[in-house]
Every structure is written in C-alpha cells, then in structure tokens.
Amino acid sequence: MKTINTKTLAMAFASLFLFSCERNADQDLVEPMQVNQQSELVGYDPSTCNLVQSMGTGALPRHVNLIEEDGLIMTVTAQRRGHNGKYLPATEGLLLDPRDPATDLTNPFDAQMLGMFGGILTVPDETGTKANRDGGRVIMDFAPVGVVTMKTMVFTDVAAEDKGSKVELYSRNGQLLHQREIPTGAKNSAVIVSFGNIPGVAKAIVTFGDERSKVGSGAIARLQLCVDGQGRYDETRYRAVHTLWLEYTGEQPANVTVKSVQEGNSGDVLFEAKGMKPGTAFKIAGSQANPLVNPLGELLEIRTQRGEKQLIPVNADHNASLKKRYGSFRVIEARCSDYPLKLEE
Structure with missing residues (x-):
C-alpha cells in the first residue's frame, strides 16, 4: 500500500514554506495553496486528469448530493451506521470547512500543505451540521461521466479509534475491483492513499470505522482520477506493455x-x-x-x-x-x- 503520512513531510517542506513566505512578503495576500493544480501540491500525481479538492463552491458547511469539478461529475450520498450495525437511510453528504476549528477534522499544517482550501466531504451526524462520530459511509457514484481510473484519495482524521476504515471500488456491473483499508494516523492528521491506476471504477464507497464498531469518523479531502476517455494517451508501444x-x-x-x-x-x-x-x-x-x-x-x-x-x-x-x-x-x-x-x- 502506498501511503504518505503528512507529518513525515514537515521537515522536507519547512524550508520551502519559509522561502515562499519571504518571497511573498511584499505581495498581496492570496488564498493558501494557489498551486493546487500543479505538481507542487503534496501528493499530486502528474498523470492526473481530473483533480477534485474544492468539492464545488458555496458557503460552508453545506449539504451536497452532486459534486462537479475539473471535468468530473459525481453523485454523493451518505449513511450513518446504526447501533445494530445496519446502515440508516441515505442522506446527502456534508461539506465542512477544514480551516474552521469547529470542524475538528484537520490540523492547520495538513490543511495548508495539502491544499484544503474548499470543503471536505464527510457523513453528517443526526443534526446534519457536524461530522458523524458513530460510524458511517460516503458513496460516490461516477455514473454521470461513466467510469473513471482511480489514482489517489486523501483522507483526514482517520485516527486509531477509526481502525478498519476502508475504501471499496466497484465496476458498473457491481464487481468489487479493489478494497483497501485506510491507514490510521494521529487525530486530525491526513493520509494520502495511492491506488496505482484502477480503471473501470463506477462507484467508490468510503466507510469510516470498522463495520462491527459503533465508532468511526473522517473525511475525504481530495480525489485524483481520470474520467474514461480523458487525459493523455500514448500513441504507440515504445516499451513492452506492463x-x-x-x-x-x-x-x-x-x-x-x-x-x-x-x-x-x-x-x-x-x-x-x-x-x-x-x-x-x-x-x-x-x-x-x-x-x-x-x-x-x-x-x-x-x-x-x-x-x-x-x-x-x-x-x-x-x-x-x-x-x-x-x-x-x-x-x-x-x-x-x-x-x-x-x-x-
């Protein structure tokens, strides 16, 4: 499994961050991580065709059932997990502001270095205004664009008590193409999970917390993928197919x-x-x-x-x-x- 805990990047990017601050000292203030579409973004895959990390526009927090960004359109539903282990009826997903302390899902360093300048997607609690802490799942359906090749997802606040959180990727026929447990980290920290190019993905289900547990929380901060038919294609086999x-x-x-x-x-x-x-x-x-x-x-x-x-x-x-x-x-x-x-x- 290819994962990157952002805490290990702190020293590597400290000098870059300080240089950037000095360079911009005499310039107008700008929104953090304006390079978010480029390779300077931590964990960015240069072969990405569609980068989803602002999760749309509008005031936060807000409910969402459709996300459209950078050529991708997907429908979103969320389900809380009941005390009997069964999932409650589907609702809209919830987008929270990662820079709002009340969100309590991110830390300032990760939010800055990973370009969390828009909403982060999570399961709403019973009030519909905060992140659910009792286990649940977010279902992302890519049917509006057909299928995608999944490259990378960024998650935040999948801590020790959320062990057993996972991602499942399904084909349009309902076949489970890939299942991956999300590594746990410190509270409010982020982790980058690379899937190594899994094509034909029609639906992704992200489950927070072990399904046998009554706890589980977290959020999705970024998707990197390629909508079927988009992006750069090599014309000839200049090397053997691997x-x-x-x-x-x-x-x-x-x-x-x-x-x-x-x-x-x-x-x-x-x-x-x-x-x-x-x-x-x-x-x-x-x-x-x-x-x-x-x-x-x-x-x-x-x-x-x-x-x-x-x-x-x-x-x-x-x-x-x-x-x-x-x-x-x-x-x-x-x-x-x-x-x-x-x-x-």
Missing part, C-alpha cells in the same frame, strides 16, 4: 487461463479463474523495474474451456497498437508507461 485490465464479455460463465508466450513457447500461467461471470474485470501485471525484460512475454494467450483462444501482443512495437476487443475479452486499459495506450476500434 499492465492490462481486461473484461470478460461472454454470455456464459467461463474458466479462463492467461499465459505468457515467449518465442512461440507458452510460459508461466499469469492468471487463472474458474466460472468467471460475464462482466468480470481482471488485471494482468508485470514488473516495471526493468523495461527491457517483460514478464508478460511477447504475447498473452487467453484460453477458455470452450476452446476459445485469443492472442494479445504485449511486446514493444512502434508499428502496431492494441485493439479494444479480442474475442470475448475487452481491453479496459493497457499501459507501457504512466499513461494508458490508445486502443484501436
């Missing part, structure tokens, strides 16, 4: 085996699944440490128990590009660098 996300599109469940093929000889089994349901997405990945050695081989060979065989070229080839579909398998995303490859129809 990551592929595929979706099985057949009509019946199938046993699926994926092997690497090198110089005409089948190599290792890279993936195997029995009874794969239509609409299931899966990932094939090799090491990026040495671009000259491709553990995926020259080709990927996909077979099913029905005799279907598909070959997907994954070697470096300037003159060819991958297709969007190979028989009963759709290529969701392919990468030979930090950016997804452009796919042929």
